[in-house]
Amino acid sequence: MDALVQLRGIKKSYGGVKALRGVDFDIRPGEIHALLGENGAGKSTLMKVLGGDISANEGTIIVDGKTANYRGPADAKASGIQMIHQELALAPDLSVAENIYLGALPTVIKWRDLNRAAGEVLDRFGFDIGPREIVGKLPIALQQIVEIAKALSKKARIIVFDEPTAVLSGKDAERLHEIMLQLRAQGVGVVYISHRLDEVFEVADRMTVLKDGETVGTIDAKDTDVAQIISMMVGRRMSAMFPEKPETEIGHEVLRVENLGRGRKVLGVNFSVRAGEIVGLGGLVGSGRTEVAKMIFGADPIETGKVYLNGEELRLKSPHDAVRAGINLLPEDRKGEGVVIDFPIKVNSTMAMMGKITNKFGFIRHSTESRDITELTDQLTLKCGHIGDPVSTLSGGNQQKVVLAKWMFAGGELIIFDEPTRGVDVGAKSEIYGLINQMAADGKAVLVISSEHQELFGICDRILVMGNGALQGELLPPDFSDENLLHLAMASGVAEQNGANDV
Known part of the structure; x- marks a missing residue:
C-alpha cells in the first residue's frame, strides 16, 4: 500500500544537540501507526517537522509521491495534516465553539450557526460538552477533548495524536480509541504517540520506536509484545521498571x-x-x-x-x-500548577524557598543558586542544556524532575x-x-x-x-x-x- 506521507533521512539539530539523526517514518492510509520512545527520543521533534512547525536540517518529506517543502504549519494543514499536540493550544477566555473553529471564524459571527456546528462535531464523536461553555472553566481533561474536537472538525488525511489520553479518564480514553478506529475505517492515517503501552496495543497496526534521535525499528503490532517494545525503547527488560527498594525503616x-x-x-x-x-x-x-x-x-x-x-x-x-x-505537593497538572513553564529551570527550582539563596538585603546570591541547583539537577539526572533554560524546553519527564527539584530544595x-x-x-x-x-x-x-x-x-x-x-x-x-x-x-x-x- 502506498504511503500518504514518507519522512526520509530526517535530521535536526539544536546547537550541538542532535535531536534527529536520519529518521525514516511513513504513514499509510487507514492505519494507526504508533510512534514510541522515551522522552527526548525525538518523537515530538519528528512530528513538528511533519506538521511544518520546524524545518529539518536534512531529509525529505514526500506527500503522495511528491517532495513537499513546508514553509510553515499552514502548508502542512493544506496537505491534510492535523496535529493534536501534548501542549494545549486553546484560548481559555473563549467558548468551546469559538476554540473549535479558531482561525476560521468569519468577521461577522452567526452564533446560532457556530454553536450548532460545534455541537454537531462534539455529538458526532460522543463528547458531552456544551459548545457555549468557556474553555478556561473546564477541567483539563475536557480541555483536551476540545483540542481533539478542534482537529476533528477539519477534513484531515493524517491526524497526529501526541499523548492524547494523558489527562483523560478511562471512559474518555476508550471513547478516543473508538474515534481513532472510526478515522482508520474512513481511510485516515493516524499517528499515535503515547507512553501507555497497554492502550497502544489495543489500537495500533504498526509501531516505530525511536531512541536518541534514531530509528530502532518498525514492527507490526501483532508480531510484538510490551516487553519487547520496552526493551527497544530503553535497552532493558520490563522487570527493571520498578527499582529495588533500599532498606527503609518505618518511623x-x-x-x-x-x-x-x-x-x-x-x-x-x-x-x-x-x-x-x-x-x-x-x-x-x-x-x-x-x-x-x-x-x-x-x-x-x-x-x-x-x-x-x-x-x-x-x-x-x-x-x-x-x-x-x-508539606510538598507535586500536582496532577504540572504545567499549570507545578512550574512556571516559561521561567528558567533555576528559578522554578528555588521559588518555593527563596530565602536559601538570598542575602540579608533580599538580593539573590547567584553563585550559591548555580551551585545548589546544579547539584540538584545532577542528583536528579535532569537532562537540560543549562539551568538558565526555560522549563518549556524540557521533556515531560524532565519537567516533572524540576517540580521535584523545587521541593527537594525547599525541604x-x-x-x-x-x-x-x-x-x-x-x-x-x-x-x-x-x-x-x-x-x-x-x-x-x-x-x-x-x-x-x-x-x-x-x-x-x-x-x-x-x-x-x-x-x-x-x-x-x-x-x-x-x-x-x-x-x-x-x-x-x-x-x-x-x-x-x-x-
Whole structure:
C-alpha cells in the first residue's frame, strides 16, 4: 500500500544537540501507526517537522509521491495534516465553539450557526460538552477533548495524536480509541504517540520506536509484545521498571488526617502516613483523591476535620502555610500548577524557598543558586542544556524532575505525588520511582496518587482506596491486584466511620 506521507533521512539539530539523526517514518492510509520512545527520543521533534512547525536540517518529506517543502504549519494543514499536540493550544477566555473553529471564524459571527456546528462535531464523536461553555472553566481533561474536537472538525488525511489520553479518564480514553478506529475505517492515517503501552496495543497496526534521535525499528503490532517494545525503547527488560527498594525503616507518624470533609467531594476521611512509608491513594477519577491532596496542601478549604503534622494540628489557609509546615505537593497538572513553564529551570527550582539563596538585603546570591541547583539537577539526572533554560524546553519527564527539584530544595517531611508519571516515558518513570524510593529511605513520608494500578503495586507499602469521596478500604502487598483495588473503588455507598474509612 502506498504511503500518504514518507519522512526520509530526517535530521535536526539544536546547537550541538542532535535531536534527529536520519529518521525514516511513513504513514499509510487507514492505519494507526504508533510512534514510541522515551522522552527526548525525538518523537515530538519528528512530528513538528511533519506538521511544518520546524524545518529539518536534512531529509525529505514526500506527500503522495511528491517532495513537499513546508514553509510553515499552514502548508502542512493544506496537505491534510492535523496535529493534536501534548501542549494545549486553546484560548481559555473563549467558548468551546469559538476554540473549535479558531482561525476560521468569519468577521461577522452567526452564533446560532457556530454553536450548532460545534455541537454537531462534539455529538458526532460522543463528547458531552456544551459548545457555549468557556474553555478556561473546564477541567483539563475536557480541555483536551476540545483540542481533539478542534482537529476533528477539519477534513484531515493524517491526524497526529501526541499523548492524547494523558489527562483523560478511562471512559474518555476508550471513547478516543473508538474515534481513532472510526478515522482508520474512513481511510485516515493516524499517528499515535503515547507512553501507555497497554492502550497502544489495543489500537495500533504498526509501531516505530525511536531512541536518541534514531530509528530502532518498525514492527507490526501483532508480531510484538510490551516487553519487547520496552526493551527497544530503553535497552532493558520490563522487570527493571520498578527499582529495588533500599532498606527503609518505618518511623514515627508524620501525617494524620481526621474526619476530613468538603461537601460531597470528600466525606469524613481518616488516615495516617509514617516516616519512611510510601502510601498509595487509589480509586477512580473523581473519587476525591486529588481533593484530599489539595486540602492537605492548603490549596482547597477544609470544611470539616483536622490535619496533623508530627502530632501538631495545622491550620492551613494557603499552600504557603503548608510549605512552611513541611508539606510538598507535586500536582496532577504540572504545567499549570507545578512550574512556571516559561521561567528558567533555576528559578522554578528555588521559588518555593527563596530565602536559601538570598542575602540579608533580599538580593539573590547567584553563585550559591548555580551551585545548589546544579547539584540538584545532577542528583536528579535532569537532562537540560543549562539551568538558565526555560522549563518549556524540557521533556515531560524532565519537567516533572524540576517540580521535584523545587521541593527537594525547599525541604519538608511530607511529599504528595499526584499522578507522578503522567505523560512520562517508561525510562523516566523508572527514574522517578527510584527517586520516590530514595525519599522514603531518607525518612520522608510519601503519599502517591495514581490511576495506574501497577504503579501503585510497584512502589507502595500499602494502598488506600477511595470511592464516592470516602475511603473504602486498604490493601497490603499480599492483596495487591487489579480486581481487589477495583472492587473497593467501585463499592457502593460510603464506608462506615469505624470501618474502611478509618485506616
